[in-house]
Amino acid sequence: MRDQAFNLRAIASKNILKNVKAGRSPRVIAVTSGKGGVGKTSLVVNLSIALTKMSQRVAIFDADLGMANVEILLGLNPSGSLYDILYGNKTINEIIFEGQCGIRIVSGGSGIQELANLDRQGRERLIEALSYFNDCTDFVFIDTGAGISRNVLGFVAAAEEVIVVVTPEPTSITDAYSMIKVLSTYKVHPGVGIVVNRASNEEEALLTASKIAAVTKRFLQIKVNHIGSVCEDRVVGQAVKDQCPFILRKPDAVASSGLQAVARALLGVQSQAGKGMGNFISKLFRLYR
Ligand SMILES: Nc1ncnc2c1ncn2[C@@H]1O[C@H](COP(=O)(O)OP(=O)(O)OP(=O)(O)O)[C@@H](O)[C@H]1O
């Protein structure tokens, strides 16, 4: 009896995954860093909005175990998280919420911790929930916590593209390098993108990126691509306090123009569709096996 039910669930799970694969294919991009507090969430939120202004449909998966940072930056109150989905308390439609310019956000919350121990039913619920992002989405950004923990690495390794945020501080540079080094051992990404945040000027940003590129080229088998930079700008801190993205509040600020350049570069890197959520989910399951 158990075997029959088990097989049926296995088939259902496979079918869902097949449907996910057959659907649209957003680019799934994990945004991470070695050191914490370098500006990942700020980048994800404002970059998402910049991309919506370029006619892209964007979703954010907040995979930070700690505070619901994305929601705080947007001044929103999530009504549930991935945890509620995994345990069947809520549906994806009940926990997804819409931010400015139509960006859709799902909060991982304490559901992130559960991923390593999911039973088959939990996995099916996860597939169903995350495949929601396949519909009508061009970009899915995954805002991770900082550092080399298993949960962070699982999401980063499963995403088809990775952006490492780094500031010019020496500790941020060495921690970014450590993160890229660990990622290179997974051998799943031919390259990673770098966004330099909080540099005093473009020159310092280029220097920071070139330091990482040099040491990576010398010691690791992974390419580093400097996507762009967002300079130090007081509008960023002010926008955090006002819970309104700076790209909306101050579109002409220095930080906003840096961010728009990052968005244009991302769009220019590859115009073809991404691999979608099916690819992300199957990789995630392999990593958590
Ligand atoms: N370009 C910038 N100019 C000025 N301040 C900035 C800039 N980018 C980020 N900050 C400041 O840094 C703080 C931390 O940013 P953010 O929360 O986005 O970092 P994080 O990497 O997501 O942090 P965590 O690792 O805790 O998730 C923000 O409150 C903001 O005030």
Ligand SMILES: [Mg+2]
């Ligand atoms: Mg954050």
